[in-house]
Amino acid sequence: MNLPGSSEVSLAFLMECSAKTTILLAFTWVIARAVRHRSSAFRHLAWAAGILGSLTLPLLSLLLPAWHSAALGNAAGLLGPAHAVAADSGSPTLPAMIVDAGAASPLLGKFANVALLVWTAGFLFFAIRLVAGLARLRRISALAKPLLEDSWMRTALELSKSFKIARPVRLRLCDDPAAMPLTWGFLQPLVVLPSAAADWQEERRRIVLSHELAHIARNDW
Numbered sequence: 001m002n003l004p005g006s007s008e009v010s011l012a013f014l015m016e017c018s019a020k021t022t023i024l025l026a027f028t029w030v031i032a033r034a035v036r037h038r039s040s041a042f043r044h045l046a047w048a049a050g051i052l053g054s055l056t057l058p059l060l061s062l063l064l065p066a067w068h069s070a071a072l073g074n075a076a077g078l079l080g081p082a083h084a085v086a087a088d089s090g091s092p093t094l095p096a097m098i099v100d101a102g103a104a105s106p107l108l109g110k111f112a113n114v115a116l117l118v119w120t121a122g123f124l125f126f127a128i129r130l131v132a133g134l135a136r137l138r139r140i141s142a143l144a145k146p147l148l149e150d151s152w153m154r155t156a157l158e159l160s161k162s163f164k165i166a167r168p169v170r171l172r173l174c175d176d177p178a179a180m181p182l183t184w185g186f187l188q189p190l191v192v193l194p195s196a197a198a199d200w201q202e203e204r205r206r207i208v209l210s211h212e213l214a215h216i217a218r219n220d221w
Contacts, residue, residue, distance in 0.1 A: 014119055017061055021054040044220050137184050144172035144192055152205065156191075159209050163217040165189075173198060183212040184221040191216075 028050025032043050152171055160169055170190045177196040183189060191212045200208070215221060 013058075013061070014116070017058045020057050020061070024054050024057065025050055041214070041218055044218055048220075137182075140174055141172060141184075141190055141192060144174040147171035147173050147193065147198075149198075151202070155202070155205055156209055156213075159206070159213050163213050165213060165217055167216075169213065169216060181208050181212055183215050186219060186221065189216045189221070 028046060031046050031050075035042060035046065148171075156169055156171060167187070167189055170188065172190060172192050173195050174192055175195055177194050179192070179194040181191065181193050181197070183191045191209070193208070197205070197208070
C-alpha cells in the first residue's frame with residue numbers, strides 16, 4: 001500500500017480519485033436517466049450504489065494494485081524534457097509525474113499546495129453544512145411533541161409491518177402547521193409531521209405515512 005507522502009503526491013492522488021469519482025457518478029447518472037420510468041426505490045438504489053462506490057474509491061485506490069496508464073506516461077513528455085526520458089523508460093504513475101514536475105518547476109509545487117488548500121476548504125465547507133443540517137433536524141425533533149394517538153400508532157404499526165420495518169418508528173408533531181413531513185435517523189427512525197396533521201383524515205394519514213415509511217424501509221433519509 002502506497003500512501004501519499006508529499007503535497008505533490010497528495011495532489012496527484014486527489015486528481016486520480018476525482019477523475020474516477022466523476023466517471024463513476026456520470027455513469028450512475030446515465031443509468032438513473034435510463035431507468036427514470038422505473039420506481040423511485042430502484043433509482044434510489046442506483047444512486048446509493050454510485051455514491052457508496054465514490055466514497056470507497058479513495059480507500060480502494062490505496063489498497064488495490066496500481067494500474068499504470070501508457071497514455072499518462074506519454075503525456076509526461078508535455079511537462080518537460082525530463083519527463084520525456086521517463087516516459088521512454090517506462091510508464092510512470094501519475095504521482096511520479098507530479099513529483100518530477102514539482103522538482104523541475106517550483107510553480108507547480110506552489111500550485112499543488114494551493115490546490116490542496118482549496119480542496120480542504122471545500123471539504124470543510126460541505127462537512128460543516130452537513131453537520132449544521134443534522135443539528136437543525138435534531139433541534140426540530142427535540143422541540144416536536146410526541147404523537148401517541150392510538151389511531152396514528154395503529155396505522156404506523158400496520159404500515160411498518162407491510163414495509164417489513166423491524167425498527168420502531170417514532171412520530172412527532174412540530175409547531176409549524178405548514179411544515180413538510182420528513183423522516184430522518186438511521187438506527188432510530190423518526191417521522192416529523194406538521195401540527196395540522198392532528199386533524200388529518202385516515203386516508204391522508206395512510207398516504208403520508210406510507211410515503212415516509214417507504215423512505216425508512218430503504219434507509220433513505
